Amino acid sequence: MNGLVIGQFVPGHGPLYRLDPRTKILVTLAYVFLLVFANHPWTYVWSGIFLAAVLYASGQKASLYWKGLKPVFWLILFTVFLQVFFTGGQPVLWQWSFLKVTGPGLVNAFEVVLRFTMIVLMSTTLTLTTAPTQIAGALEALLRPLKKIKVPVAELSLMLSIALRFVPLLVNETEKIMKAQKSRGMSLSSGSLIARSKAVVPLLVPLFVGALQRALDLANAMEVRGFQSADQRTRYRQLAFGSLDGTVAALTGLFVLGFGFLWFYQL
């Protein structure tokens, strides 16, 4: 695997791995939501402390997070560019035609970088320490109330976990087809843009045909093993909150209160 993909699960042994996936999702959502309201230095410091504790509890190396941040680097740079050159206000430090650099612009840019980095690190921690199927299971449990308004939560969750299960298989198949086509003289890296996009077609067609065949086979396999509806099934993986979840909930509560205090009094 070259580099870390956003959303990739990496097996490990930190305390976060033992946490209920529902807890992790809720804490992450609360954190991202609160960060939007961060408005002055101490709220950032406070959020930073919480994030540092979370990163430490994941038990993963810092270098792994660095790899996770790299792909979003350009996105961050782009927003910094927008913030620096297009924010109005006083004092104007530098101006050229419609582009100007102002004091508030620089402050904004700095805050955006901070916020962005913190949000990415927090959500990376979630996916890094939680297997995709666990996330699917937790989402189903959290969205269960929506069943009342006829949202097919169980079906959606099953679809999600099966889709996730087939991702490595399809990636593998794509590589195989690419090699097969290359050995027949196809090139994806030379020629005009149009020629190159045309070369994708002989790649996509067998991939789609293969995926459809797999889907049909899988449907048969599921049916003969007694699958009737996603709703009428029991679950092998039972979610259960433990004492660790209680501790994390308490700590998160403390964080939210502290944040609220700092935010309200603008210390």
Added chain:
Amino acid sequence: MAMKNALAIHNLNFAYEDGPAILRDFSLTVPEGQWLAVVGHNGSGKSTLSKLLLGLLAAQSGEMKVFDRVLSEETLPFVRQQIGLVFQNPDNQFVGATVADDVAFGLENKQVDPGAMQATIDQVLAQVGMTDYADRQPDTLSGGQKQRVALASVLALQPKVIILDEATAMLDPAGKAAVLQLLQKLKARYQKDLTLIMVTHDMEEAALADRVVGLENGQLAFDEQPGALFQQGELLARLGLARPFTSALANALPVQPTAQMNEQELLAWLSASKR
């Protein structure tokens, strides 16, 4: 006690939409506890047969009885409880994210109590020798291991009949040998409580069965014991089936053994022979 029939197929007709007839007035009876091999070349209808039996396809006419109950929409859940099916492609029947989850899938469908699942999962994984792989993801397993998991998933549902639809066709020799060995072990353990049906075009595999039936043009071309069948080189050649290696070897010898032998038996016979 009279021998019960696990399966009784009577005058079955099937054709795919706008296609030629795949099965024509096909009849077959399989007694409980038999190990049957269904052979035939590609397109002879042998895989279609297993799909018909499990109600994945609907026949145009004819009747199928599973333990004396006629297959219909109402009896389908009963039939699927009696018959387990292992498909050809190891990847396309792996539903769960891990080995344990895959075995659990069928139990979840049966609405087994979650607390009772682990014991069943442990037991069937031990049976197929995959205990150490319980938490592995499918892409880290070999084809043979995946097929053993597929068998475990079927065993977890305690079927009386297991159909293997070309289940070893995509495996390497080692994986195939492991699966076949496992089948022999299971048959020895469950004896009459397990009816095994192997759909295959591999004669080495068919040689393991008690009885071999051959399909040609949607009808039964032969119904024999493997030993008797392998003596008929011309019949096999006509059906596009390769003779098992040992049978071909025995046939080529100047002095031929009188009975059908497996590799060890042939070896012993050859070393014991004076010439």
